[in-house]
Amino acid sequence: MWNVWKIWLCFGAVLLSCSGYTWPLPDQLSAAQQRELKELQEDVETEISDICCNNGLKRCCVETKKSLAERKIEEWKELIDSLKELKSTPDEEKAMKWLEEYNEELRQRQAKSAEANWAQSTNITDENAAKVVDVTMELTKWSLKKMEEGKKFDTSGFSDDVKRQFGMITKSGSSSDEEKTRKVAEIGTELEKIYSTSTACLPSGTCLKLDPDLEGILAKSRDYDRLTWAWLSWRDAVGPPMKDKYAEWVALMNEGAQENGYADKGVIWRGAYEMPNDTLEEMVDGVWEKVKPLYTQLHAYVRRKLSETYGEDKVLTTGHIPAHLFGNMWAQQWNNIYDIVVPFPDQPAIDVSDTMVEQGYDPLRMFKTAEAFFVSIGLRPMPQVFWDKSMIVRPVDREVVCHASAEDFYHDSDVRIKMCTKVNQEDLQTIHHEMGHVEYYLTYEDQKTLYRGGANPGFHEAVGDTIALSVNTPGHLKKIGLLQNIEGNQGTEFQINELLKMALSKVAFLPFGLLIDKWRWRVFSGDITPDKFNTEWWNLRMKYQGIKPPVERTDEDFDPGAKYHIPSGTPYIRYFFSFVAQFQFQQALCEEAGHDGPLHTCDIYQSKKAGAKLKNMLSMGESKPWPEAMKAITGQDKLDPSAILKYFEPLEKWLREQNKNEELGWE
Ligand code: KAF
Ligand code: ZN
Numbered sequence: 001m002w003n004v005w006k007i008w009l010c011f012g013a014v015l016l017s018c019s020g021y022t023w024p025l026p027d028q029l030s031a032a033q034q035r036e037l038k039e040l041q042e043d044v045e046t047e048i049s050d051i052c053c054n055n056g057l058k059r060c061c062v063e064t065k066k067s068l069a070e071r072k073i074e075e076w077k078e079l080i081d082s083l084k085e086l087k088s089t090p091d092e093e094k095a096m097k098w099l100e101e102y103n104e105e106l107r108q109r110q111a112k113s114a115e116a117n118w119a120q121s122t123n124i125t126d127e128n129a130a131k132v133v134d135v136t137m138e139l140t141k142w143s144l145k146k147m148e149e150g151k152k153f154d155t156s157g158f159s160d161d162v163k164r165q166f167g168m169i170t171k172s173g174s175s176s177d178e179e180k181t182r183k184v185a186e187i188g189t190e191l192e193k194i195y196s197t198s199t200a201c202l203p204s205g206t207c208l209k210l211d212p213d214l215e216g217i218l219a220k221s222r223d224y225d226r227l228t229w230a231w232l233s234w235r236d237a238v239g240p241p242m243k244d245k246y247a248e249w250v251a252l253m254n255e256g257a258q259e260n261g262y263a264d265k266g267v268i269w270r271g272a273y274e275m276p277n278d279t280l281e282e283m284v285d286g287v288w289e290k291v292k293p294l295y296t297q298l299h300a301y302v303r304r305k306l307s308e309t310y311g312e313d314k315v316l317t318t319g320h321i322p323a324h325l326f327g328n329m330w331a332q333q334w335n336n337i338y339d340i341v342v343p344f345p346d347q348p349a350i351d352v353s354d355t356m357v358e359q360g361y362d363p364l365r366m367f368k369t370a371e372a373f374f375v376s377i378g379l380r381p382m383p384q385v386f387w388d389k390s391m392i393v394r395p396v397d398r399e400v401v402c403h404a405s406a407e408d409f410y411h412d413s414d415v416r417i418k419m420c421t422k423v424n425q426e427d428l429q430t431i432h433h434e435m436g437h438v439e440y441y442l443t444y445e446d447q448k449t450l451y452r453g454g455a456n457p458g459f460h461e462a463v464g465d466t467i468a469l470s471v472n473t474p475g476h477l478k479k480i481g482l483l484q485n486i487e488g489n490q491g492t493e494f495q496i497n498e499l500l501k502m503a504l505s506k507v508a509f510l511p512f513g514l515l516i517d518k519w520r521w522r523v524f525s526g527d528i529t530p531d532k533f534n535t536e537w538w539n540l541r542m543k544y545q546g547i548k549p550p551v552e553r554t555d556e557d558f559d560p561g562a563k564y565h566i567p568s569g570t571p572y573i574r575y576f577f578s579f580v581a582q583f584q585f586q587q588a589l590c591e592e593a594g595h596d597g598p599l600h601t602c603d604i605y606q607s608k609k610a611g612a613k614l615k616n617m618l619s620m621g622e623s624k625p626w627p628e629a630m631k632a633i634t635g636q637d638k639l640d641p642s643a644i645l646k647y648f649e650p651l652e653k654w655l656r657e658q659n660k661n662e663e664l665g666w667e
Contacts, residue, residue: 031092035159037079092162095153099165099448102146107449111410113139118409120189121401122391122418124196129189136185140174147172161623168450173268175256184256187249191567194241196401200233210234210329211394211402211420218329219336224310228550231324239534239558242567246558247530249569250523257524266524269517269571273456274625281521283639284573287580288514288544290641291507294648297655298507299546300662302326302334305341318663320548323541330563331547332512334504335426343500343654344493350474350501352482353424359481363392363421369480370431373471377604377611380442382435383413394420403564404430406437408452415441429468429505436464444621453622455629458577458639463618465578466585469602474498476603492650499600499651506579507648511544513576518544519560520572534559546666581630583643588634589614599647 116135120128150169155162175181199207200214208214208230217230253265262268270280299321306325307315315321327336334341338351356366367382367390375381394402402420409415417434421427440463444452454460470476474490477483486494519540522528528536534555542548553559560566587599593607604610617633627637645652 031096032089032159035161038161039159040079089157091154092158095155095158095162095166098149098153099162102150102169103165103449105142107410109139109142110408110449114407114409118407118416118418121192121405122395122398124193124399124401129193132189133182133185137178137182140181141178143169144172144174144176164623165448165450171268171271172260173253173257173262173265175252175259177259180252180255184249184252187245187252188569191242191245191249191561191569192401194238195561195564195567196403197399198234198237198241200230200237208233209402212422215329218324219327222309222340224314224325227324231329232551234329235557235559235562238567239561240556242561243530243533243556243558246561246566247533254524254526264524264526266521269524270521270573272571273458273577280573281518284514284576287576287639287641288510291510291580291644294503294645294652294655295507295510296546296664297652297659298503299666300659300664301655302337302341302504302508304659304662306337309340318666320542320546320666322550323545323547324550326508326547330512331545332509334508335501338501338504341500341504343496343658347490347494347497348483348486350477350483350498351425352428352477353426355482355484356423356425356428361423363423366421366423366428366431367392367417367435369428370435370471373432373467373605374435374439376606377614378608379439379611379615382438383415383442385412385414386416386438389414390416391418392421403568404434406434406441408441410449410452413442413445425472429465429472432468432471433461433464436460436462436467439463440618440621443615443618447619447621447623451621451623455617455620455622455624455626456577457571457574458581459626459629461574461578462582462585463614466582466589466614467604469582469586470604472502473601473603475601476605479603479605495598495600496651496654499648502600503648503651506583506644509579510576511546513572513579515540515544516560516563516565516572517576520566531555542666577639580639580641580644583647584630584634584636584640585614587643587646598650599643 113135116128116131120132147170150166153166155166158166175184199209201207208217214230214234217226221227221230250265257263257265257268267278270278273280275283303315303321304317306321307317309315310325315325323331325337326334328334361369371382391400394400400420401418404417404419406417407415415438417431417438419427419430419434421431437460440454440460441452474483474486474494478486490498519528519537522536523533532555534553534557537560538549538553549559564570565572583599586602589604589607589610590599590602592613593602593604593610595602595604613633617629620629620632630639631637
């Protein structure tokens with residue numbers, strides 16, 4: 001059989017490896033024949049893409065693939081004849097038909113659910129919240145009903161693909177008790193409302209919102225007491241009203257999980273990564289151990305600088321650092337204190353926020369700038385509906401969820417972003433992040449509804465960030481006119497500045513990205529009980545990030561609630577995965593683009609080859625376990641910190657030298 005394929009592999013091998021064209025499936029094939037044919041097609045595609053990539057051949061275009069496939073359709077007839085022996089059982093025929101209907105109905109229901117969520121998050125009202133709850137109930141009830149139907153199929157003899165779909169359908173974490181399911185949805189909308197509408201009021205009576213007011217203070221103020229006020233007021237505003245509801249929410253979610261045979265909700269969350277025997281935590285712990293030495297160096301260096309800025313009485317040069325001095329409400333990324341920690345202040349500036357303002361950038365122009373990059377590597381422009389329906393600034397006349405998101409509406413390329421954009425470099429980065437989600441949506445839109453997702457949630461988070469690694473290089477910022485006073489190749493001092501700025505975003509984030517779900521996994525498992533929510537939260541913050549609360553905290557407080565993903569119930573380990581994987585992706589794409597020089601100077605702008613490689617992976621959606629998607633783009637099938645370590649190698653060396661007299665760490 002393979003011989004038949006080999007022949008025409010020789011014909012058109014390198015021409016075929018592009019995504020965006022679906023093989024024509026001849027009619028009147030039995031399910032088993034279709035399956036066999038599909039598997040062969042996939043083998044050929046993999047083979048071809050290997051050849052194409054290894055030889056650095058460029059001519060991968062959808063049209064060529066299409067015309068070739070059409071010419072070859074005659075040969076397929078032979079092939080199909082040879083498949084005649086294979087008869088699929090009536091059972092499998094039935095199952096495939098059932099799946100087809102399932103996928104279509106799921107698509108329609110997800111479309112409806114997306115609309116309800118959008119209405120609420122862009123206009124928070126009780127009425128819109130009630131609609132979200134109703135739609136969630138409908139979707140849950142339907143999914144549970146279909147799960148029971150699905151379980152009746154004996155899938156043991158079916159193809160891997162059919163099994164995969166049934167596997168997805170027959171997993172649920174929802175309770176069949178409608179009241180419980182309703183309560184879960186209701187608490188979810190209440191918590192999100194508290195987060196999105198709370199304010200901190202000054203004695204004068206003026207009340208400040210998180211975005212942009214309190215976040216702005218954390219980013220810009222260098223007044224210790226003012227920072228303490230903003231940090232504390234936000235936590236006092238949201239934490240206590242959330243605490244009991246959150247505990248009830250956890251208990252209800254666990255009941256749903258347990259009803260379905262899982263130990264707790266954390267098992268279900270981790271299940272998204274399809275790790276054998278629930279080994280996700282082990283895997284991420286292993287990765288963390290490898291990047292921790294780099295984080296420790298950064299921590300010691302920043303601690304010294306903060307101590308010099310705020311005084312030894314405020315920041316000791318040993319131990320934990322107060323959490324409110326990092327330029328960020330959660331101390332999750334430290335890029336806003338670049339001015340405090342800049343290694344070589346006399347080198348040309350690399351932050352472009354001021355220039356963006358001077359050049360009259362507005363949110364729309366920022367979005368167009370991001371779009372242009374994606375298009376330059378051969379990904380899709382944003383469709384008209386995106387520009388018509390997205391929300392890119394905070395509206396003045398209503399309450400909204402300002403935390404950025406990207407939404408797929410499951411029909412006619414209806415995709416949107418919701419964001420309260422401010423004109424600065426950080427938000428330019430966030431736009432790329434969100435647009436990465438949108439490009440993923442657009443690239444897998446022809447997949448079955450069940451497969452319209454990331455290879456795992458971390459992949460979805462990594463797409464736009466990978467692109468932003470190129471965008472934020474001084475080389476690229478110069479190309480688009482945002483950096484002017486730099487000439488060609490810069491010296492070591494400039495490079496150290498550049499790498500340190502990036503490390504403040506990427507390396508500083510890692511322990512934060514890890515600990516959020518370490519806390520939640522233990523909350524779900526019952527290891528952390530409500531009376532210890534806050535204490536254990538701070539134990540993790542101290543242990544992993546090496547930071548401490550600026551004022552004493554108690555278990556009456558609920559500081560986890562001050563971070564969006566806790567009240568919104570969004571899993572967080574995806575970002576840890578992403579922050580490691582995006583460097584693997586970048587390394588692979590830069591190689592594809594023919595970049596030479598250190599990884600941190602790579603800009604894949606206009607590289608159609610790099611774009612094709614990325615697109616090929618994105619087009620797989622969730623159809624295969626993530627290691628296969630990882631392999632398609634990087635050639636390896638693991639989450640591997642060596643790329644991020646390589647990227648920062650020159651900085652780590654420099655930091656070690658700077659810190660040689662420091663007492664590293666904080667235990
Ligand atoms: C990432 C990158 C840079 C900085 C920081 C991060 C981590 C994280 C944070 O703490 O800010 N970033 C975000 O939360 C960005 C928002 C989002 O794009 O990840 C958004 C979060 C969200 C919002 C509403 C419901 C669920 C999740 N995620 C998406 O819009 C999304 C998620 C999966 C698939 C497609 C879109
Ligand atoms: Zn995201």
